Amino acid sequence: MAYLTQPNYVKYACSCGLLKPITKMYFCRHCLKLRCGYCVCHEVDSHYCSNCLENLPSAEARLKKYRCANCYDCPHCFHTLSIRATSVTRNSEDGSKTASKLYYLACFFCRWTSRDVGIPDQASATGRWPERENENSETIASLIEYFKVLALKERIDKEKIFHTPRRNFSHFSKLGMTAALVRKRSGLPSLPLGRDADLTSLPTIVPSVASETVEPLPAEMFTTAPDLTKVTTLSQRFSQPDIQPELTSEMWPIHKHLFIKRSQRCRECEHNVYKPEYNPISIRFKIQLAAFYHIPEITLLSIGELKAGVPSEIVVRLCNPTQHLTSVDFRPLPSAMEEDLLWERQVQLCEERERKDSQRTSLTPGSLNTSLGSSLTLPASLTRQLTLYEPPRRVRLDVSSSVQLPSCGIVLPPRDDAAEYDDSAEKHNFQDDPEVVVWRKSNKAAVKFSITPDKTLASNEEVKCGFVLGYGYVNTMAALEGHKEPQRVELQVKVLLSLGTVVSDE
Amino acid sequence: MNKLKIASSAVVCVESKLKGTVSVGSMTVIHPKASVIAEAGPIIIGENNIIEEQVVIMHRLKDGEEWDESRVLKIGSNNVFEVGCVVNASAIGDHNVIEAKSYVGEGIEITNGCIIGAGCQLTVPEKLQDNSVFSGSSCSLSIAPDRPPAQTLQLEFLSKVLPNYHHLKKVKKPEQVN
Ligand SMILES: [Zn+2]
Ligand SMILES: [Zn+2]
Ligand SMILES: [Zn+2]
Ligand SMILES: [Zn+2]
Numbered sequence: 001m002a003y004l005t006q007p008n009y010v011k012y013a014c015s016c017g018l019l020k021p022i023t024k025m026y027f028c029r030h031c032l033k034l035r036c037g038y039c040v041c042h043e044v045d046s047h048y049c050s051n052c053l054e055n056l057p058s059a060e061a062r063l064k065k066y067r068c069a070n071c072y073d074c075p076h077c078f079h080t081l082s083i084r085a086t087s088v089t090r091n092s093e094d095g096s097k098t099a100s101k102l103y104y105l106a107c108f109f110c111r112w113t114s115r116d117v118g119i120p121d122q123a124s125a126t127g128r129w130p131e132r133e134n135e136n137s138e139t140i141a142s143l144i145e146y147f148k149v150l151a152l153k154e155r156i157d158k159e160k161i162f163h164t165p166r167r168n169f170s171h172f173s174k175l176g177m178t179a180a181l182v183r184k185r186s187g188l189p190s191l192p193l194g195r196d197a198d199l200t201s202l203p204t205i206v207p208s209v210a211s212e213t214v215e216p217l218p219a220e221m222f223t224t225a226p227d228l229t230k231v232t233t234l235s236q237r238f239s240q241p242d243i244q245p246e247l248t249s250e251m252w253p254i255h256k257h258l259f260i261k262r263s264q265r266c267r268e269c270e271h272n273v274y275k276p277e278y279n280p281i282s283i284r285f286k287i288q289l290a291a292f293y294h295i296p297e298i299t300l301l302s303i304g305e306l307k308a309g310v311p312s313e314i315v316v317r318l319c320n321p322t323q324h325l326t327s328v329d330f331r332p333l334p335s336a337m338e339e340d341l342l343w344e345r346q347v348q349l350c351e352e353r354e355r356k357d358s359q360r361t362s363l364t365p366g367s368l369n370t371s372l373g374s375s376l377t378l379p380a381s382l383t384r385q386l387t388l389y390e391p392p393r394r395v396r397l398d399v400s401s402s403v404q405l406p407s408c409g410i411v412l413p414p415r416d417d418a419a420e421y422d423d424s425a426e427k428h429n430f431q432d433d434p435e436v437v438v439w440r441k442s443n444k445a446a447v448k449f450s451i452t453p454d455k456t457l458a459s460n461e462e463v464k465c466g467f468v469l470g471y472g473y474v475n476t477m478a479a480l481e482g483h484k485e486p487q488r489v490e491l492q493v494k495v496l497l498s499l500g501t502v503v504s505d506e
Numbered sequence: 507m508n509k510l511k512i513a514s515s516a517v518v519c520v521e522s523k524l525k526g527t528v529s530v531g532s533m534t535v536i537h538p539k540a541s542v543i544a545e546a547g548p549i550i551i552g553e554n555n556i557i558e559e560q561v562v563i564m565h566r567l568k569d570g571e572e573w574d575e576s577r578v579l580k581i582g583s584n585n586v587f588e589v590g591c592v593v594n595a596s597a598i599g600d601h602n603v604i605e606a607k608s609y610v611g612e613g614i615e616i617t618n619g620c621i622i623g624a625g626c627q628l629t630v631p632e633k634l635q636d637n638s639v640f641s642g643s644s645c646s647l648s649i650a651p652d653r654p655p656a657q658t659l660q661l662e663f664l665s666k667v668l669p670n671y672h673h674l675k676k677v678k679k680p681e682q683v684n
């Protein structure tokens with residue numbers, strides 16, 4: 001797992017045009033494209049507390065302002081607070097002594113305790129700790145109420161203007177979703193529906209009044225040296241926006257933020273590429289289409305001395321992670337002109353398909369996007385008939401060397417976990433060109449080729465080379481969906497290698 | 507000049523390194539591979555201290571100075587020196603916790619109830635305020651209202667367990683050690 005700590009020497013071009021290491025990418029098995037964190041839809045599956053692992057439904061989480069009711073963070077260093085017990089002996093009225101336990105919150109990192117700020121010890125460990133009342137809570141609540149009604153009013157006004165003639169055919173209803181459902185899915189609070197709500201009168205709010213007079217600074221400000229240990233830092237103040245304590249004695253335990261489990265969906269075909277199990281205790285996944293399970297992995301093994309204009313030999317290791325035999329080949333990167341042509345053709349193709357689709361459903365993906373906002377994702381079952389075609393993006397590969405790639409393809413056998421332990425490893429009868437394949441072992445092969453750093457490179461400038469890796473992929477999804485035999489497809493991915501810096505001639 | 511004085515109830519493992527004139531108070535536990543090095547003058551360690559593995563307590567000789575019997579580094583009682591900390595302090599009071607892998611530079615006077623957080627590096631010579639707490643990578647300082655509790659249970663446990671698995675340095679009377 002060296003690549004977890006290494007800088008990213010080998011990068012693959014994602015379908016969105018970004019360059020990423022293979023460990024940060026997904027592979028959609030339905031549209032056979034590489035996906036990265038930037039070109040998938042992120043959805044919140046569940047909210048949970050990272051400390052007590054309580055799982056909260058999203059409505060309840062929203063109600064609790066996405067914070068855990070029982071767990072706290074240290075207001076001083078933001079580490080999780082722990083509950084500590086002290087035993088005290090109390091003198092009862094009849095003179096006998098009874099031992100009881102009292103609990104307080106303590107930070108094991110910076111040693112802050114709830115006693116520091118005078119929060120009384122609690123008799124039960126699980127009990128609620130005293131909450132501080134926010135003096136502005138009423139104002140905030142009335143403002144929220146006001147703007148909720150205002151937003152609803154404005155939206156209904158808007159609908160009246162634009163959609164009155166065909167209100168029943170709004171985009172939402174076509175997708176089988178009501179406005180309320182859309183609100184719910186996008187995480188907005190539900191509103192009293194439509195025409196029944198009283199919209200003629202907005203709730204009254206008291207506007208803030210600016211005042212001319214500013215309280216003068218206390219005299220101590222000028223006479224005594226500031227004690228920095230008693231003043232909070234900015235990050236400590238921002239962590240409690242409702243109180244914003246200026247003195248450390250006013251700090252209060254912070255309710256712990258909830259964490260989320262999220263699933264990620266391919267933007268084009270709406271299938272999940274990554275879905276964790278709901279249970280916060282589980283670290284397993286229902287779906288995890290990580291790219292390194294599906295496309296050949298490239299690792300740099302050795303790099304010759306890099307001198308500007310002088311050919312040098314590099315060895316890379318190719319690894320086939322799939323259960324199927326695959327073959328890989330290397331092609332040079334397309335020139336800028338070729339790429340432009342290719343790109344234009346793909347954009348045309350994409351538009352054509354879009355047009356065909358929109359004729360069929362008389363709804364263009366574009367309007368779907370604008371009306372629902374790009375952050376909103378629809379459940380696949382509702383939109384199966386509707387595919388979003390993304391225009392392809394151009395990939396910027398800044399290479400600073402030319403590559404003499406091996407002309408022949410290389411066959412990689414399927415992954416066999418048992419082979420690792422089998423010393424009498426079977427001899428493959430691959431007709432390898434010894435000039436190309438340095439060695440091979442089960443599903444891996446080391447491949448040699450030579451690169452020439454550009455003549456113009458000064459010393460210490462980075463040498464990068466790139467190529468197009470073609471690989472065979474067996475699409476088992478087609479078989480699962482009941483079509484026919486697993487399909488074999490030829491796919492391509494652009495790869496950029498960072499080889500290091502040029503050494504000077506001396 | 508190398509006089510070692512160890513109170514009878516103290517637990518000092520033979521694998522620890524005590525150099526120079528060092529006096530160890532009663533109930534103090536010194537783990538294997540801890541070093542207490544008295545270069546500039548004697549080190550007097552008080553009672554109920556825990557000095558864990560790989561701790562270095564130095565009474566460092568400055569350039570041009572010589573051993574001075576009257577230049578004493580006094581370490582008070584109930585201090586905990588956690589694994590791997592390096593302490594060059596000029597004085598140490600009572601009830602301090604020097605956490606793991608922290609560093610206390612020369613000329614720093616540790617008073618009472620101070621906590622030097624894990625990995626904190628203190629290098630500016632100064633006298634620390636009582637109950638100072640340093641924590642985090644930026645050594646942020648706060649003042650605790652109380653000193654940390656004494657590690658009585660841990661001390662009892664260690665002085666029971668350590669002799670079962672380690673040979674102890676036992677010096678009844680002050681004696682000459684080479
Ligand atoms: Zn992407
Ligand atoms: Zn919790
Ligand atoms: Zn803390
Ligand atoms: Zn897809």
